[in-house]
Amino acid sequence: MDVLARNNVKVSGPTDGPPLVLAHGFGCDSAMWRHVVPAFENSHRVVLFDHTGAGASDLSAYDPVRHSRLEGYASDVVEILQALELPPVRFVGHSVSAMIGLLAAVDRPELFERLVLVGPSPRYIDDEGYHGGFAQAEIDELLVTMDDNYLGWSAHIAPMIMGVPERPELGEELTSSFCRTDPDIARRFARTTFLSDNRSDLPRVRTPSLVVQCRDDVIAPMAVGEYVHEHLPNSDMVVLDVTGHCPNLSAPDQLVSAVEAWFDAA
């Protein structure tokens, strides 16, 4: 299998620049990084990809068993890095990809130079002595909401799955396919994302890490970011003055400066 085609891997920037991998989170695809890429493209070898089952990845490669655990996505990442034959990378993971990158770095530390974790959460559901921000019932409700938008999810993905080349509107469909994928896969990805518990993996990370926390983020609240920073052995933390969970779209400049500053300080 061609791993680079499977995950729609795109590489840009100078070949001798330090490699920078940008990994999108749950709910969207690599287009999430559109405002961030230009800032790094002059200095870094920038790698973009879609998780298996998201964006323009090969949906047929989605495996309900392999991808029922974040470790499965982490294996995908390792395979991508091996296929690209890059020196140790700077990995920027947004949302659930922060955990995916972290698991990959625990498994294959030699592939990673640094980790930037944007809005990370090792566990979304509250537990004894731990505040993740959500109750189990609320995650179930998310799944219902996703089901309610079944048509919205599926409408735009259909021509891509069926691959009807003579349809003139296909190009148009592709441009507006952002954040849309197969509803069944999206639903499974939601369960894998929101029902995982990776707290015990945090102390196993040896790679230098930066926790990027948004000041007002209902998905990954401040307390969760602090928890991650506290339990990651070799980590720094920066708080962005941003509302919401997607600073890569809503405040790309702040995100870029924080990351660049951390890179420069090393």
Added chain:
Amino acid sequence: MSSDPAWAEAPVGLLELGPDGTCVAINRTLLAWTGRREDDVLGRLRLSELLAVGGRIFWETHLAPLLLVEGRLDEVALELRAPDGRLPVLLSAISHAGGTRVALSNAHDRASYERELLAARRAAELSQRRLQALQTTTAALSRAVGVEAVGEAVLDAAVGVLGAATATLWLTTEGKPRLHGVRGARGESAGPAPAPPEATAVVDGQVLVPLHGSGSTHGALLLLPRDDAGADPLDLEVLDAVGQQAGLALDRAHRYEQSASVAHELQQSLLSVPPPPDPRYEVATVYRPGVQALEVGGDWHDAFLVEPGVLALVVGDVVGRGLAAASAMGQLRSAVRAVAGPGVGPARLLSRLDAFVDQVPAAGMATLAYAELDLTTGLLRYACAGHPPPLLMRASGEVELLWEGRSTPLGGFVRPLERTAAEVRLAPGDRVLLCTDGLFERRTRSLDEGLDLLCAAAAATVHAPLERAVQGLTRSLLEDEQGRDDVCVLLLSWTGEVFEWSLSADLTALSRTRKELRAWLVECGAGAQDADDLVLATSEAIANAAEHGGAGCPEASVRLRARVERPADAPQEVVISVRDHGRWRPPTEALERGRGMLIISQLVDDLQVDTSDGTTVVLRSRIGRASA
């Protein structure tokens, strides 16, 4: 704006968001739907906070990014937090330079209708998935032959299409549960065998599936669900159906094994007839049934005397498998024995088998390698009917495929008017290998490559003892093979003519023995001087043995045995052994015996004495002629 009735009293909820996403304007309709006061909302709340929690996550992870990238959202189904519960709405939004305009319309009726549709669709999808899982499992079960294979298919399906983390299977053998196997991610050891319940049941968080057959219960399958975040739960209904299918498959498997064992016994009884013992040759064979061991095949090997002094060697392959092939094999094997006889020879034998096969259609297109070896002269006459060529392994180490004497398989539509045969002369120590194509033929390589590998493997075993050679050769060639086909191998070693004589201790027959031995030595190619020396040395050894080894017991005998050996790259050598049942004596008598030994050692190239069981004196001498 807030006072304009077109805004305030619009039949849809209207909302303006500032650049940071907080509400800057809200109409009265939406305030009423959410049960909030304008002051609590404006400048304080963001849109996601008006939503029920599922929608809030969806908004943050999916809709907000979508809005930021595409600038608009259309017809998104969400729920508002309302004073008396939730209100389903459809949301549309459009971004502009200063923020975002949002419109929400009441979707209560539509939402319940759509949920019904969705529920129906989900039920259909679930039933399709169930059907598929059941079909996949049933197909695997029906492909499995035999109880062990059905057990493997059950375990494979359990941790595969049925989605268990770990599966443990017990099968009932003679009324007792026997652990068949554990499969899955966690290699936990199995606990005690659970009693199979009436129907599939949940026990301590695990699922226990009974395997009921039509008459009896064949065992139980215990499944541990996967606990990965995104894993699907185990489906009890499907598992129950799988348990029933597995029970029926085990019914069939037990019946099949009973009939298969009949075929096996038949085949074994046909293969286990050893050729008559003779010092001039040795035969070693291997029969390796295919992995689907219950399917007997049509391969056979045979070795028998056509007439005194002529040994027939046969390896054949009847097309097909199962009882029909085994019984056709049995008939063809008997036909070969019946047809072979003095004056027939390989070519005519094959022609007569053609006629026989016309009467036994199940034996049609069988292939056969047939050879007759003259045990005195080493002349090998052979013929192949569509069968792999015999392999000649010279004692010197060279190997050679015998490509002559070939014709088509037995009883084909196109058959030669006369079958052909060929001949080759063996030297003492040479070996001949006959085998079926399963030994070297693979789908993944050409026939020539397979034969090259066969030659290489044979060359590596030339100097090994016969039994070890045939076993080692078969093992090395079958290493890469999945064991689908059955395999027959026959390896013959011809040691050449042997001189054997037994004398009573009174030596009345010594003079005749000397004459016979001399004649045999000359026949084997010894010159007059070599023959005289060897006869003299042998006489000394016999005299010693009779005198001292006989221990004064007149009925004791001395055994004389002589053979020709051809070591690799050396002239041929006569090896003569003289054996008695006495022991070495005290020194005085040993001295007498020792004097005889001195004479012998001057006459021969090598002298060895072995006293481990009686006394055996072994003499060796080259007899001039260089090896070919």
